[in-house]
Amino acid sequence: MKLYQLGNGGGFDFDQVASSFLIELENGEKEYILFDCGRGVLKKLQKMEESEETKNIFESLAFVFVSHMHDDHIGELSSLILYRYFVLGKMTTILTNNKIQENLKQYLELTCSTKFEGSREKRAYMFDIRTNTAFISHNILNNTVFNINDFQSFTDSLKYSSPEAQHPEARKKYHKRFSVLSTPAFHPGIEANGMLLVDLVLNQGIYISGDTKAIPEIEHFIDKVREQFPDISLKLFHDFSYNDVPTRNVHACKTDVETEYSADFRACLNFYHTGEKKLYNLQTT
Numbered sequence: 001m002k003l004y005q006l007g008n009g010g011g012f013d014f015d016q017v018a019s020s021f022l023i024e025l026e027n028g029e030k031e032y033i034l035f036d037c038g039r040g041v042l043k044k045l046q047k048m049e050e051s052e053e054t055k056n057i058f059e060s061l062a063f064v065f066v067s068h069m070h071d072d073h074i075g076e077l078s079s080l081i082l083y084r085y086f087v088l089g090k091m092t093t094i095l096t097n098n099k100i101q102e103n104l105k106q107y108l109e110l111t112c113s114t115k116f117e118g119s120r121e122k123r124a125y126m127f128d129i130r131t132n133t134a135f136i137s138h139n140i141l142n143n144t145v146f147n148i149n150d151f152q153s154f155t156d157s158l159k160y161s162s163p164e165a166q167h168p169e170a171r172k173k174y175h176k177r178f179s180v181l182s183t184p185a186f187h188p189g190i191e192a193n194g195m196l197l198v199d200l201v202l203n204q205g206i207y208i209s210g211d212t213k214a215i216p217e218i219e220h221f222i223d224k225v226r227e228q229f230p231d232i233s234l235k236l237f238h239d240f241s242y243n244d245v246p247t248r249n250v251h252a253c254k255t256d257v258e259t260e261y262s263a264d265f266r267a268c269l270n271f272y273h274t275g276e277k278k279l280y281n282l283q284t285t
């Protein structure tokens, strides 16, 4: 599992690629998950395709995870869908939570509309928005998506029922290799969700918060995941703003973080959405 941070721009860093991540899954062949698709992301992906290492991103996109509907997170999503539909002949799968699903569907039906092929039926083939326990087909076999309400099912899916299955090679055979959990907006009033992705064979996980606040529920959630799966090495990405005014911020800021999180938890967070140019590129394998 390989993670590229495509951009670290905050909502008002207009000169930068907006905060987004690309995760590469190696499961026979390469497949990609895109976390958010705001400004500058498509240009960045096109640039990456020039490299032999990452040459088929648009073609091999398993799904796009949408954290919420702010422009810096979905500003280029329609173009991505239209490009994949008209140029590559592919439907784009989108994953989000059920609160966002309906609004996003309406938004995309408008922004992906075309003069000549404007019927609902046609547009329906361009994208498919999934939530909860939707099954992600494509080439990622046994991939399952869960909502936070299905935490039990999520944890069950990651448990190994037989001693043989403890062997990394066997896990792939007996159990679901990749599991994705869409978390709710932990902060009331913020319609956003984060993503937890786990690779059982490599025992690795990535959590990306989306735009949220520093709130104790997130630490509790991660504690719960760690308790259930002590073997999984987790990388945590949390949004952050240097504007240290908790009441005028949709992000974690210094005061929030120091008040709401334990020192231990703070120490293992990678803060993003900060507008800093330095990007986090991680090869977890």
Ligand SMILES: [Zn+2]
Pocket (backbone or CB within 6 Å): 010, 011, 019, 070, 072, 073, 211, 273
């Ligand atoms: Zn944002």
